[in-house]
Structures are given as C-alpha cells and as structure tokens.
Amino acid sequence: MQFLYLAIIFILGLLIFYYKLIYNSIRDRLRIYHYLSKFDGPLAFPLVGNLYLVNIFDISKLVDQVLNLAWYYCNKGCGIVQLWIGPVPMLAVVNPIHAKEILESNEVITKADEYEILFPWLGRGLLTSTGDKWRQRRKMLTPAFHFKVLNDFLSVHDYQAKVFLDQIKQFADSGEEVDLFPYIKRMALDIICETSMGATVDAQNNHDHQYVESVRRLSEIGFLWIIYPWLKIKPIWYLSGYGAEYDRHLKIVLDFTRNVIEEKWTEYQQYQLGAEKKDKRSMAFLDLLLQLRSEGLMNEEDIREEVDTFMFEGHDTTAASMGWTLWCMAHNPEIQEKVIEEVDRIFGGSDRDCTNEDLKQMKYLEKCLKESLRMFPPVPFFGRKVEKDVVIHGNFLPKGVRIILVPLVLQRNPLLFENPNVYDPENFSEEKMSNRHAYSDVPFSAGPRNCIGQKFAMMEEKAVISWFFRKYRIRANVAFEDAKILPEIIMKSSLGFPVTITHRMDNK
Numbered sequence: 001m002q003f004l005y006l007a008i009i010f011i012l013g014l015l016i017f018y019y020k021l022i023y024n025s026i027r028d029r030l031r032i033y034h035y036l037s038k039f040d041g042p043l044a045f046p047l048v049g050n051l052y053l054v055n056i057f058d059i060s061k062l063v064d065q066v067l068n069l070a071w072y073y074c075n076k077g078c079g080i081v082q083l084w085i086g087p088v089p090m091l092a093v094v095n096p097i098h099a100k101e102i103l104e105s106n107e108v109i110t111k112a113d114e115y116e117i118l119f120p121w122l123g124r125g126l127l128t129s130t131g132d133k134w135r136q137r138r139k140m141l142t143p144a145f146h147f148k149v150l151n152d153f154l155s156v157h158d159y160q161a162k163v164f165l166d167q168i169k170q171f172a173d174s175g176e177e178v179d180l181f182p183y184i185k186r187m188a189l190d191i192i193c194e195t196s197m198g199a200t201v202d203a204q205n206n207h208d209h210q211y212v213e214s215v216r217r218l219s220e221i222g223f224l225w226i227i228y229p230w231l232k233i234k235p236i237w238y239l240s241g242y243g244a245e246y247d248r249h250l251k252i253v254l255d256f257t258r259n260v261i262e263e264k265w266t267e268y269q270q271y272q273l274g275a276e277k278k279d280k281r282s283m284a285f286l287d288l289l290l291q292l293r294s295e296g297l298m299n300e301e302d303i304r305e306e307v308d309t310f311m312f313e314g315h316d317t318t319a320a321s322m323g324w325t326l327w328c329m330a331h332n333p334e335i336q337e338k339v340i341e342e343v344d345r346i347f348g349g350s351d352r353d354c355t356n357e358d359l360k361q362m363k364y365l366e367k368c369l370k371e372s373l374r375m376f377p378p379v380p381f382f383g384r385k386v387e388k389d390v391v392i393h394g395n396f397l398p399k400g401v402r403i404i405l406v407p408l409v410l411q412r413n414p415l416l417f418e419n420p421n422v423y424d425p426e427n428f429s430e431e432k433m434s435n436r437h438a439y440s441d442v443p444f445s446a447g448p449r450n451c452i453g454q455k456f457a458m459m460e461e462k463a464v465i466s467w468f469f470r471k472y473r474i475r476a477n478v479a480f481e482d483a484k485i486l487p488e489i490i491m492k493s494s495l496g497f498p499v500t501i502t503h504r505m506d507n508k
C-alpha cells in the first residue's frame with residue numbers, strides 16, 4: 001500500500017514538474033489536428049492512421065497503392081492532402097503549383113524527422129542541416145560543383161566507364177543474361193569515391209569490399225526505420241536486431257571515411273609545404289574541403305559529414321538512374337538506335353575520351369535520361385518540417401507539421417503527362433516542356449534545397465551511357481512492367497536489371 005502511495009506521489013511530482021512541457025506538447029498537437037482537419041484526405045484511425053490502406057509488408061505494391069490514392073485526391077482538385085503514417089500526421093503535396101510554392105519557400109527548408117536515421121551517418125551535413133548552418137554550408141560548397149571542377153572529373157567518369165565495359169564484356173561474349181545493377185553500382189561507387197575523396201575502393205574489381213556492403217545495408221535498414229513506425233522505439237529497434245546491425249555497418253563506413261580524410265589531410269599539409277605535387281586525377285571535392293579546414297572554416301568532423309553526404313547522395317542515385325535508363329533502352333530498340341546514331345555522330349566510332357563539348361552535343365541522350373528520371377526518380381520522397389506557421393497557396397500550414405512530396409505522384413500523373421507509363425523521351429521536347437508546369441518533374445527537387453550534384457550526375461550519366469552504346473547493344477527478356485519499383489531510401493528495381501548485351505559488330 002505504502003508503495004502505491006509512493007508511486008502516486010512520484011507520478012504527481014513528475015506531472016507537476018513537467019506540466020508545462022506536457023501542456024505545450026498537447027496544445028501543439030491539438031493545434032496541428034485542428035488545421036490538418038481542414039485538408040481533404042482518407043479516413044484515418046487512431047494509431048494505424050492510413051496505414052490500413054496499403055500493404056506495408058509488401059513494398060513492391062506500395063508504389064502503386066500510394067499513387068492511386070494521391071491521384072484520386074488530385075483529380076478531386078486537391079493540392080495538399082492530409083495523411084497519417086500511423087500516429088504521425090503529414091501533409092502530402094500532390095499538385096505542381098503547391099510543390100513550387102513549398103520548394104521555393106525560404107522558410108520551409110528544415111528536413112522532416114524521417115531524416116533522423118541519417119544523422120549518425122551524415123551528421124548535420126548539407127543534406128540534413130537547416131537554418132544558418134545549412135545556408136553557410138551551401139555557400140561554402142557551391143564552388144565544389146563549379147563547371148571547371150566538374151570538367152576535371154570527366155577523366156574519372158571515362159576511366160571508370162571503361163572498367164565497367166571490360167567487366168561486362170564476358171556477358172557480351174557469351175550472350176549470357178546479366179543483372180547489370182551490381183556492376184553499375186560498383187562503378188558509381190568508384191566514381192564518387194575518387195571524385196569526392198580522391199581515394200579508391202576499387203569496388204569494380206573488389207566485389208566483396210566491406211564498405212560497399214555496409215553502404216548497401218545502411219540504406220536498406222534506414223528505409224525500414226522510416227516506414228515501420230515501431231522501429232523508432234529504441235528497445236524495439238535493438239531487439240529487432242536492426243539497431244545493432246545498423247551500428248555495425250555505420251562503424252565500418254565512418255572508420256573508412258575518417259581514415260581517408262586523415263591520410264589526405266597529411267598529404268595536403270605536405271603538399272602545402274611543397275613536399276610533393278599531386279596528380280590532377282586526385283583533385284577531388286575533398287581537396288576543397290581540406291582547404292576550408294586549413295582556413296579554419298571547417299573542422300575534421302564537418303569534412304567527414306560532407307564527404308559522407310556526397311558518398312551517400314552521389315552514387316546510389318546515379319546508379320539507379322543509369323540502371324533504369326539502360327532498362328528502358330533494352331525495351332525500346334528504336335530509341336536505343338537513335339542514341340547509338342547520336343553517339344556515332346559525336347565519336348565517329350573512335351575510342352577517344354569524352355570531352356565536355358561531346359556531352360553538350362548529347363541532346364537526345366539527355367532527353368532519354370530525363371525521361372527515365374521522370375518514370376523512375378531515384379529519390380522516392382522529400383520531407384520538410386514546418387518550423388513557423390506558413391501559408392502556401394492560400395492553405396495555412398501550422399508549425400510542427402511535416403510535409404511530404406513524392407516525385408512519382410507528379411511525374412506519373414495522367415493529368416500532367418499523356419501516357420505517363422510509356423517511356424517517351426519526347427516528353428522532354430522543347431514544345432512539351434513549355435506546355436507544362438515546370439514543377440511537374442522534380443527528380444532533383446527544386447528551389448533553394450535542390451540537388452547540388454545535379455550537373456555532376458548528368459555528366460556522369462551521359463559519359464557512362466554514351467560509352468556503353470559505343471560498344472554494345474542491349475535487350476531484355478523480361479517484360480518492362482515486371483521490374484517493380486522498390487521504394488527504399490533510393491528507388492530500386494525488384495528484379496535488378498536483367499538484360500542481354502551484344503557487341504556492336506557495326507562498330508568493330
């Protein structure tokens with residue numbers, strides 16, 4: 001009995017001590033409910049929210065279910081829809097006019113809580129930071145993506161593309177079907193490693209590299225954390241085994257980056273003393289970051305955050321995009337032939353390296369890449385948190401609410417694109433582009449927090465894909481629709497990209 005009294009007194013004590021905190025959080029939540037109820041959206045139930053509408057245990061069906069739901073509201077004329085991911089309220093943007101206002105807003109720049117899973121890995125780097133820290137970083141890092149720096153990377157794209165071609169040659173020789181995705185991924189990883197750190201993991205020749213496997217698992221487990229609300233409860237996270245596995249892979253990845261940075265810092269200091277000149281191919285993003293460190297503008301951990309951010313954002317994304325592009329080519333021989341014609345016109349059957357001038361001439365390939373980014377945007381969603389009440393297109397968004405934007409919802413919307421499920425590079429003809437809202441297609445996001453690596457990505461993809469078609473043709477034996485979109489942190493294909501490659505005899 002005495003114990004019961006003590007427990008009651010203890011709980012009352014806690015309530016009195018924390019009453020302000022409890023009062024404020026209940027008040028804020030009720031305020032969010034109040035304003036959210038003004039938006040149209042599916043019926044939600046306590047705790048499960050709208051999750052009953054989708055099968056979250058079969059993520060291959062998730063995309064279609066989410067799209068159908070979003071379009072239903074879009075057809076009704078909604079721009080923003082209320083959505084409950086379990087007990088978490090959100091506002092989903094389903095219309096380009098509203099997307100434009102949100103993405104261009106300088107007030108809604110804080111990332112949603114869903115990005116928290118990336119904090120132990122990416123810290124508060126460019127992708128995850130907010131406010132003045134983000135503004136400062138963005139300003140400091142923008143020169144790293146200057147076209148002169150990007151042009152220097154062309155030799156890396158070229159070199160790694162040729163290694164990739166060598167790796168898959170055996171399948172062109174034998175005619176055996178191959179899933180191209182692991183090959184493309186390793187190439188993209190080698191490219192980003194060399195360009196962002198001036199280091200090589202040589203993943204293309206070293207298939208069992210621990211770093212490669214760890215980056216893969218971190219992305220997979222991270223996505224599960226985002227979609228399964230119960231994994232956000234720490235004891236469940238660890239009891240499920242995911243927590244420990246995540247920490248283990250995290251350590252491998254962080255140790256790797258820290259070691260490279262330390263090595264490069266020593267090299268940099270020697271270089272400053274004039275001890276040793278560096279070769280041009282190792283002029284990487286990291287060199288620019290080390291310069292900022294030497295000027296006292298960044299410390300070791302700041303650099304680590306940014307390098308890991310480039311590593312994370314800069315290889316799975318381009319790999320997925322190149323993989324889907326080849327997949328689309330494999331199913332569209334006429335389009336493939338037009339790409340080959342363009343590549344031959346530029347290179348005339350030669351094996352010379354790619355120049356920036358060549359990339360500029362790849363107008364048709366550019367349309368093809370944009371079209372695959374429309375149909376298969378590598379980043380499945382972007383989330384924001386409203387930190388100050390804001391009005392978007394006449395809609396009041398209360399402080400604390402999360403906003404989610406799913407590029408596929410816009411990019412496959414039949415109201416915005418005729419035949420949205422058909423691969424048609426002419427969707428990016430000047431005429432078609434000028435006739436639709438610019439925010440109907442946002443694979444790189446848009447506005448102040450758009451992708452800083454957009455030009456880098458397009459250069460890499462043009463260089464690699466043009467190399468591919470200088471040497472090979474490609475076809476698929478599996479139906480286009482059989483490769484379902486898997487919404488992980490970066491969108492994947494449920495089948496990978498199983499294709500048959502043949503040598504281009506006409507180019508021997």
Ligand code: HEM
Nearest residue numbers: 126127313314317318321379382443444445451452453457
């Ligand atoms: C096809 C390839 C790529 C796609 C589709 C893509 C897409 C995106 C998207 C949608 C965002 C906004 C994410 C958000 O708001 O949550 C973003 C941000 C970012 N991306 Fe990319 N990305 C690609 C390649 C790259 C590359 C190659 C790099 C670096 C070398 C890179 C670095 C970044 C960084 C640092 C940010 C954060 C920018 C900021 O918040 O200021 N991305 N990217």
